[in-house]
Amino acid sequence: MDFAGKDKATYVKETFNAIAARYDLMNSLMSLGMDKRWRRLAVKEVGAKPGMHILDVCCGTGQLSMELGRAVAPEGSVTGLDFSQKMLEVAEKSLLQTSNPGHIRFIQGNAMELPFSDNSFDGVTVGWGLRNLPDLRQGxxxxxxxxxxxxxxxxxxxxxxxxxxxxQAYWLYFEKLIPLMGKVWAKKASAYQYLHDSAREFPAQEELVKLFAECGLQDAHFTNLAGGVVAIVSGTKPRD
Structure with a gap:
C-alpha cells in the first residue's frame, strides 16, 4: 500500500482529518444505509447494558459511541477515543444534538498506547478501526x-x-465505484482508494478470529453481515 512516503499512522491521521466532514454521509452511501443496523448489532454483541462503562476505540465521528451511549444510559458511560482531531470535532457536534450527551465523552489518544488503567471497562468496541492500526496485534x-x-x-x-x-462483483464495486463516490461527495478520491486497499490487506474474518485468540481472548468468533462484506468479530477476556 502506498502511504505517499509517510508512515501509516501519519498517513491515516491526515486522510481521516481530510474526509471527516463527509465521513458519515459516505458511510451511509457505501453501505446503502445498513451501517446503522450494523452498529446496533455490535452494541448487542458487546453486551452493553444500563450502568456499564464502555470504551470505543478509533471512535471516529462517534456514531458507534452514541449507539453505545443509548444502551448504557442513564447511569453508564462511554469513552470514545480517536487520534483524528477533525473526526472528534464532528463527533462533538453530533453529540450536542443527542438527547442525553452527559454520559459520553470523546478524547484524543493513541490506540497503540491506551491512556487507561488495566481492567477499566466492562466492554471495548472498535468500529472500522482495526485495519487502520500500524500494529494490529499491539492494538x-x-x-x-x-x-x-x-x-x-x-x-x-x-x-x-x-x-x-x-x-468478484463486490471487489469491483469497491475498487472502481467507491473512489469515484469519494471524489464526488468527499472531494478526496485517494482517501477512498485507501479504504479499498486497506480492506484488501486486512485479515479475513477467519484470520481475525485467530488473532483475537492469540491476543488472549476466549470464545473468539465472527458473524458475517451483508454476505460477508462486513463482519463482527468478538472475544471474551478470561476471568481470573
Missing amino acids: LREMVRNVKPGGKVVSLDMAKPSLFGFK
Whole structure:
C-alpha cells in the first residue's frame, strides 16, 4: 500500500482529518444505509447494558459511541477515543444534538498506547478501526488489557465475502465505484482508494478470529453481515 512516503499512522491521521466532514454521509452511501443496523448489532454483541462503562476505540465521528451511549444510559458511560482531531470535532457536534450527551465523552489518544488503567471497562468496541492500526496485534493487546475479565472486545469492520460471483462483483464495486463516490461527495478520491486497499490487506474474518485468540481472548468468533462484506468479530477476556 502506498502511504505517499509517510508512515501509516501519519498517513491515516491526515486522510481521516481530510474526509471527516463527509465521513458519515459516505458511510451511509457505501453501505446503502445498513451501517446503522450494523452498529446496533455490535452494541448487542458487546453486551452493553444500563450502568456499564464502555470504551470505543478509533471512535471516529462517534456514531458507534452514541449507539453505545443509548444502551448504557442513564447511569453508564462511554469513552470514545480517536487520534483524528477533525473526526472528534464532528463527533462533538453530533453529540450536542443527542438527547442525553452527559454520559459520553470523546478524547484524543493513541490506540497503540491506551491512556487507561488495566481492567477499566466492562466492554471495548472498535468500529472500522482495526485495519487502520500500524500494529494490529499491539492494538488488540491494548484493548484486552483495558477490558475487565469477563468483558468482551468487539470489532465491526470490513470483511471478505467468499460466495463466487458476489465476491468478484463486490471487489469491483469497491475498487472502481467507491473512489469515484469519494471524489464526488468527499472531494478526496485517494482517501477512498485507501479504504479499498486497506480492506484488501486486512485479515479475513477467519484470520481475525485467530488473532483475537492469540491476543488472549476466549470464545473468539465472527458473524458475517451483508454476505460477508462486513463482519463482527468478538472475544471474551478470561476471568481470573
